[in-house]
Amino acid sequence: MFKQYFKYYKSRNPAPDLRSVIDLEKAGCEKSVRKVPLPAESPFPSIWGLKPSTDWQVWEIVDKPGLIIIRNPFTSIGQRFWVVQCLRDYSKKPNKSNIDGLIDLDGWWEKAQCNKETAEKLRWITLGFHHNWDTKIYSDMEKDEFPCDLKGMIEHVSKVFGYDTFQAEAAIINYYHMNSTLSGHTDHSEINLEAPLFSVSLGQSAIFLLGGHTIDEKPVAVLLRSGDIVIMSKESRLSYHAVPRILKADSEPWNSNTETIASPARDIQWDLFEEYLKSSRININVRQVLQPQQSCLSDVI
């Protein structure tokens, strides 16, 4: 069932009918989603490029309890900040990437300016506890410091939802281009599977499929736009999911209200990042690995 839907949405010829994709900006999605209220008097201010949480619009997919979507809670400058971090800063050692051994990661962003092929070669990097794609087992030996800005932003979001003890300990940054897909999988390598998973979309849009705990369950398809944050919690934490298609964005929230974008954000060569973003989507996928009482994997619980 899951695979059939993946193939359907991936297909170029014939192109899929997108009418049953849940689009939070379209009237008619009310039956598929319910609004999640946040505390009215939120003590959470505007930081990390996010608007104050009182301005966030939060939805839960009715058929997939625990699948929460925050509709772009970022300011325009906030989106730009995280794009720059993902392209220029996190793409440096000691972070690991799919281009290790092929291209010097430290020089990737500079090289990417002159060569589109080099730009498109970077598909993922890992931060903190490095995800091992072969064994799917995290290790204390394969761990680097988690960037404190990303930790700050994600833990801020987690607190708004009452996950006061959530610790951002591992992240995968996925770099997609217009023909990229991510096939169906579950994320189950973490010791702590009660902690939710936070997933930030930037740049071009995507169809996100979320099924159930087996591949036999019918998935829902949701349109994710730049800035949207998906939280996979509760029943949805261990559900199959995939990205069968990248779609051209119908708006560029990283460019709205740019007159208010002051230096130093103006000083960085934003046009280079903007060029990359025209045909790319970036996804920041953040997890807690350890149980609250653990300080490393070898701590017995």
Ligand SMILES: O=C(O)CCC(=O)C(=O)O
């Ligand atoms: O790109 C996405 O929205 C999802 C990425 C994902 O599922 C993963 O990195 O495990």
Ligand SMILES: [Fe+2]
């Ligand atoms: Fe995933």
